[in-house]
Amino acid sequence: MTAGAIRVLPPEVAARIAAGEVVERPVSVVRELLDNAIDAGATRIQLAFDEGGIARIEVSDDGRGIPPGDVELAFERHATSKIASVDDLHRVHTLGFRGEALPSIAAAADVEILTRARGEPVGVFLALAEGRPVRRMARPAPEGTTITVRDLFARVPARRKFLGSPAAEARAITTLAAHYALAYPGIAFHVLNGGRRVLSTPGDDDIRHAFAAVYGADLARQVLDVAAGEGPVTVAGLAGPPSLHRGNRGGISIFVNGRWVQSRALLFAVTEAYQSQLPVGRFPVAALHLRLPDDEVDVNVHPAKAEVRFRDERLVARAIRLAVRAALEAAAPVAWRPVIS
Numbered sequence: 509m510t511a512g513a514i515r516v517l518p519p520e521v522a523a524r525i526a527a528g529e530v531v532e533r534p535v536s537v538v539r540e541l542l543d544n545a546i547d548a549g550a551t552r553i554q555l556a557f558d559e560g561g562i563a564r565i566e567v568s569d570d571g572r573g574i575p576p577g578d579v580e581l582a583f584e585r586h587a588t589s590k591i592a593s594v595d596d597l598h599r600v601h602t603l604g605f606r607g608e609a610l611p612s613i614a615a616a617a618d619v620e621i622l623t624r625a626r627g628e629p630v631g632v633f634l635a636l637a638e639g640r641p642v643r644r645m646a647r648p649a650p651e652g653t654t655i656t657v658r659d660l661f662a663r664v665p666a667r668r669k670f671l672g673s674p675a676a677e678a679r680a681i682t683t684l685a686a687h688y689a690l691a692y693p694g695i696a697f698h699v700l701n702g703g704r705r706v707l708s709t710p711g712d713d714d715i716r717h718a719f720a721a722v723y724g725a726d727l728a729r730q731v732l733d734v735a736a737g738e739g740p741v742t743v744a745g746l747a748g749p750p751s752l753h754r755g756n757r758g759g760i761s762i763f764v765n766g767r768w769v770q771s772r773a774l775l776f777a778v779t780e781a782y783q784s785q786l787p788v789g790r791f792p793v794a795a796l797h798l799r800l801p802d803d804e805v806d807v808n809v810h811p812a813k814a815e816v817r818f819r820d821e822r823l824v825a826r827a828i829r830l831a832v833r834a835a836l837e838a839a840a841p842v843a844w845r846p847v848i849s
């Protein structure tokens with residue numbers, strides 16, 4: 509046995525590995541930047557991207573901004589303003605809390621930030637290369653933050669090879685933005701792909717208006733209100749009538765305490781609520797907001813935040829089933845009325 513085969517990796521290697529866990533594709537960058545904008549209390553978020561986000565991703569928000577003394581710190585690993593202690597981990601009310609997104613993004617791409625914190629007379633501009641600050645200056649800016657990410661994975665060719673086509677990456681970003689628009693109807697989202705506006709929500713806190721922006725006014729007129737509670741779980745939002753169905757589950761959005769989650773069990777619960785009313789192999793359209801007490805859900809599971817863990821997933825699935833079924837039953841007389849043209 510050779511001695512001394514195990515070594516602690518140099519910090520830049522460790523950072524590169526950690527970055528890979530957070531930043532898999534352009535859409536993972538977008539998710540992190542949107543999360544930060546939402547955590548900053550934004551009421552308006554603009555997302556612009558080019559070439560599927562590989563060439564450029566830019567997110568601007570009107571949130572609280574970063575104080576001048578903290579801008580560099582925001583790009584250091586495990587630097588966060590959102591939690592301070594182990595106890596805080598059990599009651600995370602923000603989308604971020606690990607302090608890993610900005611350093612990971614800066615390790616994988618060229619990043620610029622322009623931010624002005626509330627009450628500051630002027631903004632701070634900071635450019636980073638290979639994760640390190642290279643240029644800083646005071647610059648006039650609106651209150652809020654703009655982060656620009658260019659040439660993602662230019663220095664990680666192996667990772668670049670595994671990306672989809674720009675069109676596929678663009679689709680993933682637009683889909684994510686649509687879910688976020690439904691998750692936060694109180695925020696006005698503006699999404700530009702290659703300079704072309706692909707989504708614009710009013711931000712008036714009416715989920716039906718956000719739904720109309722994503723799926724069109726016609727669908728938005730047909731969807732049913734869902735509002736029910738089961739034990740500690742409340743379910744609110746919209747669900748399509750059985751006549752509206754699609755070939756995949758992409759039209760179902762589920763949010764847990766404001767966080768978009770992709771859970772097979774919960775997606776299944778939505779579909780199950782329709783029982784035999786949907787044709788075989790077809791799926792409904794729905795946007796459902798679940799509210800649960802902190803001790804019923806653990807968000808501290810997955811670095812890319814795709815999953816949360818429930819204390820009792822069956823209870824949550826049941827709450828969804830009952831809520832959607834109640835909405836369908838309330839609307840049944842309308843659904844069964846013969847179509848008069």
Ligand code: ADP
Pocket residue numbers: 540544545547548569571572573574582583587588589590603604605606607608609610611652653
């Ligand atoms: P986390 O979100 O887990 O705290 P990030 O690396 O995403 O970690 O961000 C680090 C810190 O930078 C945040 O805690 C926050 O204080 C600040 N920050 C990042 N983006 C924004 C933004 N858009 N507006 C205001 N502050 C931000």
Ligand code: MG
Pocket residue numbers: 540543544603604605607609610
């Ligand atoms: Mg974050």
